[in-house]
Amino acid sequence: MSAAPPTPLTVRIGDVERVLPTVRAGNLGRVPLVEFIGDPEFTNAAAQAMLPLIPDGTELLLTVVTNALPLAHELSDRSGLPYVCARKKRRTYMQSPLIQDVPSLSLGVAETLWLDGPHAERLRGRRVAIVQDVVASGGTAQALAKFVVQAGGTVAGYLAAFRQGRPRIEVAALQDLPGRLP
Numbered sequence: 001m002s003a004a005p006p007t008p009l010t011v012r013i014g015d016v017e018r019v020l021p022t023v024r025a026g027n028l029g030r031v032p033l034v035e036f037i038g039d040p041e042f043t044n045a046a047a048q049a050m051l052p053l054i055p056d057g058t059e060l061l062l063t064v065v066t067n068a069l070p071l072a073h074e075l076s077d078r079s080g081l082p083y084v085c086a087r088k089k090r091r092t093y094m095q096s097p098l099i100q101d102v103p104s105l106s107l108g109v110a111e112t113l114w115l116d117g118p119h120a121e122r123l124r125g126r127r128v129a130i131v132q133d134v135v136a137s138g139g140t141a142q143a144l145a146k147f148v149v150q151a152g153g154t155v156a157g158y159l160a161a162f163r164q165g166r167p168r169i170e171v172a173a174l175q176d177l178p179g180r181l182p
């Protein structure tokens with residue numbers, strides 16, 4: 001007998017509704033997949049709804065490629081706050097980049113984040129909010145927070161469109177998603 005097909009999870013942000021596909025992710029098993037890339041309507045709705053989640057006193061947003069980037073861009077545009085983006089690959093043009101490892105327990109892959117030196121410089125002395133599409137274990141958020149501290153800034157807080165499961169940091173999110181699906 002074959003297993004029953006997974007029940008799709010439907011989310012709604014403002015007027016925009018999406019059915020999230022279900023994927024297998026590392027040792028998490030099946031999880032709902034959030035994709036902002038290629039979906040400006042969903043991205044814009046999330047960015048608009050996230051505006052009130054930006055901590056008071058925030059001077060700059062910090063995010064990371066890939067899926068969080070369009071969201072942070074729209075949030076920056078709407079809030080008027082500048083943003084900086086960490087990468088997941090070292091680029092040849094980077095100058096004295098800061099480096100942080102993310103030992104991702106949830107997705108089952110370790111990752112290295114790179115923040116170009118001139119971008120790191122923009123964090124110095126600033127109150128920085130960390131922006132993500134999804135926070136699951138919180139490992140990526142913690143690595144981004146280390147960049148802020150390394151660069152001489154302070155972490156104003158963490159915000160995400162979705163909180164998945166039980167992250168090890170306190171994050172303001174629009175909605176909760178199950179950490180794993182049955």
Ligand SMILES: O=P(O)(O)OC[C@H]1O[C@H](OP(=O)(O)OP(=O)(O)O)[C@H](O)[C@@H]1O
Binds near residue numbers: 067106133138140
């Ligand atoms: O809280 P954590 O357990 O660290 O997981 C959260 C991260 O995982 C996802 O990224 P993904 O690895 O899918 O990369 P992508 O955005 O480059 O697709 C998501 O976009 C977050 O950045």
